[in-house]
Amino acid sequence: MSLFPQILFCLFAGIVAGGAISVILQKNPLYGAFSLILSFLGLSAIYIMLGAHFLGVIQIVVYAGAIMVLFVFVIMLLNVRREATHIDHHAYLKPVASILGLILLAQLVFVVARVAIPQSPTVSPGVGTVETIGKELLTTYLLPFEATSVLILMAIIGSMHLAKREKE
Amino acid sequence: MDPKLLRYIIEWSVKIFLIFGMLMTVIAYLTWLERRLLAWIQMRQGPNRVGPAGLLQPLADGIKFIFKEDITPLDADKFLYTLAPVASLVPALMAFVMIPFGGAINIPGIGEIQMHITRVNVAVLVILGMTGMGVYGIVLAGYASNNKYSLMGGLRSSAQLVSYELAMAMSIIGAILQAGSLDLVTIVNNQSGWFGMQWHVFMFQPLGFLIFLISMVAETNRVPFDLPEAETELVAGFHTEYSSMKFAMFFMAEYANMITASAMATLLFLGGWQGPFVDQFPLLGPVYFSAKIFFFLFLYIWLRGTLPRFRYDQLMDFGWKCLLPLALFNIVLTATLSLFF
Numbered sequence: 122m123s124l125f126p127q128i129l130f131c132l133f134a135g136i137v138a139g140g141a142i143s144v145i146l147q148k149n150p151l152y153g154a155f156s157l158i159l160s161f162l163g164l165s166a167i168y169i170m171l172g173a174h175f176l177g178v179i180q181i182v183v184y185a186g187a188i189m190v191l192f193v194f195v196i197m198l199l200n201v202r203r204e205a206t207h208i209d210h211h212a213y214l215k216p217v218a219s220i221l222g223l224i225l226l227a228q229l230v231f232v233v234a235r236v237a238i239p240q241s242p243t244v245s246p247g248v249g250t251v252e253t254i255g256k257e258l259l260t261t262y263l264l265p266f267e268a269t270s271v272l273i274l275m276a277i278i279g280s281m282h283l284a285k286r287e288k289e
Numbered sequence: 290m291d292p293k294l295l296r297y298i299i300e301w302s303v304k305i306f307l308i309f310g311m312l313m314t315v316i317a318y319l320t321w322l323e324r325r326l327l328a329w330i331q332m333r334q335g336p337n338r339v340g341p342a343g344l345l346q347p348l349a350d351g352i353k354f355i356f357k358e359d360i361t362p363l364d365a366d367k368f369l370y371t372l373a374p375v376a377s378l379v380p381a382l383m384a385f386v387m388i389p390f391g392g393a394i395n396i397p398g399i400g401e402i403q404m405h406i407t408r409v410n411v412a413v414l415v416i417l418g419m420t421g422m423g424v425y426g427i428v429l430a431g432y433a434s435n436n437k438y439s440l441m442g443g444l445r446s447s448a449q450l451v452s453y454e455l456a457m458a459m460s461i462i463g464a465i466l467q468a469g470s471l472d473l474v475t476i477v478n479n480q481s482g483w484f485g486m487q488w489h490v491f492m493f494q495p496l497g498f499l500i501f502l503i504s505m506v507a508e509t510n511r512v513p514f515d516l517p518e519a520e521t522e523l524v525a526g527f528h529t530e531y532s533s534m535k536f537a538m539f540f541m542a543e544y545a546n547m548i549t550a551s552a553m554a555t556l557l558f559l560g561g562w563q564g565p566f567v568d569q570f571p572l573l574g575p576v577y578f579s580a581k582i583f584f585f586l587f588l589y590i591w592l593r594g595t596l597p598r599f600r601y602d603q604l605m606d607f608g609w610k611c612l613l614p615l616a617l618f619n620i621v622l623t624a625t626l627s628l629f630f
Contacts, residue, residue: 151369151432158425178414186421187451193428194447197440250410251471 130170136163154192161185175251304406308385316544317347323590330594351537359533362435369433374531374538377426381545384419387412388552389474391562391574404562404575405474412473413465416553417458420508423546424450427510427527430539434530442526445516445601452608453507453514459616460500463623464489464557477561481568488560493626496619498558500612502588505550507608509543512593516601551585552578 140160147153161184168177258266321336321343328335336343361370389405396402409415424447431443465471467489468479480488490498507514518526528539555561559581562574599607 155425155429174409174411175414178411178418181418182414182421186418186424187454190421190424190428190447190451193425194444194451197428197432197444197447 126170130167133163133166137167150196151193154189154196158185158189172248175254301406308406312385312545315548316541317351319544319586320350321347326590327594354534354537357533359535362530364435365530366433366435369429373426373430373433374535376429377423377542378538380419380422381542381549384416384549387415387473389477390578392571394571408472408474410472413461413471416549421454423542426542430531431527436530438523439527439529442518442523446510446527449514449516449604450508452605453504456500456608456612456616457504457508459613460497460504460619461557463494463497463619466623466627467493473556477556477563480560481563484565488558490558493623494558496615500616500619501554501558504612505554506589506592509546509550511589513596513599514604515598516604547586547589548582551582554585555581
């Protein structure tokens with residue numbers, strides 16, 4: 122039975138990677154957005170397989186469910202049908218990009234080949250549950266948690282200020 | 290194969306087929322019930338010709354849907370146009386994996402059977418997530434039809450669902466705080482006192498219940514919040530171009546979502562399968578549960594028969610300026626109360 126999780130992992134990892142590649146390859150921005158949603162769903166499945174149920178579900182609710190709806194909303198509102206395809210007058214950038222990409226790939230291969238990948242540590246059951254995450258957030262990580270809250274509050278107030286119409 | 294695993298597989302398959310079959314039947318007869326009840330409210334007869342009291346009408350409708358011509362508009366985005374009904378129906382059905390229909394039942398010869406397909410400790414969030422995914426079907430349909438009415442319907446739908454999902458999630462938090470868990474079985478068991486009548490709606494959550502009730506009607510795109518398919522302005526909104534089984538799938542998704550929302554309201558606020566004598570006779574559980582769900586479904590139809598539609602700006606104002614602050618207030622109130630009780 123140990124083969125079964127591996128097959129599942131390969132399936133979901135394939136969805137994540139395939140979706141991510143499809144995001145950049147799609148000409149139609151709406152197709153790109155839906156590829157991203159597919160990628161998020163695969164990612165959420167991987168989280169759940171690792172025992173992080175809460176994180177996995179939040180990934181669906183927040184990213185795939187709420188944020189991507191706004192993306193799709195804006196794409197539809199602007200009614201962008203096709204990407205403007207006249208980028209080829211920067212043709213000289215192509216070899217530069219290829220070389221930089223190859224260097225990055227070489228670095229990655231080098232690092233992966235040299236570093237021994239550690240065995241994944243045995244996670245005690247219940248680490249990914251809501252109770253544990255809630256307790257940790259409000260005790261150990263209280264300061265970062267509050268700081269993030271203030272940051273988000275600032276962003277909300279800022280966006281409201283920017284969006285507010287001037288009164289005549 | 291290991292006999293324990295085999296038993297699990299058989300149990301799951303039976304449960305899945307049972308729940309799926311039940312769901313399809315309920316959806317089919319919900320259309321009949323809706324038409325009859327609306328007719329009754331509006332003092333007319335409704336469908337009463339096919340079978341006794343029109344009871345075979347859903348069957349006739351189903352056959353009709355299958356034999357209708359399946360039209361795809363010439364300028365439509367073919368792939369997304371076909372994907373949209375599927376994307377709308379699948380999440381609607383997936384939510385039922387998490388819903389518990391009753392307590393454990395002991396069947397002689399087989400052993401203890403749990404009345405849910407699976408139980409995870411974040412079931413409430415999973416159902417919320419599935420509801421959130423359902424919006425893509427509508428949005429896709431609106432976009433892929435290449436029709437301005439459909440597009441308007443899809444746009445309205447995405448804005449409406451995002452707005453009311455917020456209020457809905459916030460209104461649930463009160464009940465979750467009281468039960469101290471996101472697991473639906475634990476939440477229901479928390480409401481078992483007072484002869485099975487210690488429901489969250491009585492115990493400090495009347496406000497949360499009211500907010501949930503309103504936002505669940507908005508989440509399922511039903512009257513008075515059916516802006517995405519407002520006939521008077523948008524022909525039929527996002528499903529204007531759809532015909533045949535694709536149209537039927539949107540319909541099925543809408544009714545499945547109604548049942549999910551009703552089940553959620555029941556589980557979170559009306560004590561799920563709890564009721565008098567349910568501890569002695571566990572089989573009463575699913576009966577109580579169905580009766581409570583039926584109450585909400587009746588409410589949906591009743592609302593449709595009596596209320597006019599909101600205007601779009603009223604809908605947005607109501608969601609953001611009224612329901613959301615009230616839901617936040619409810620969270621503070623519940624948290625304060627739970628300090629003392």
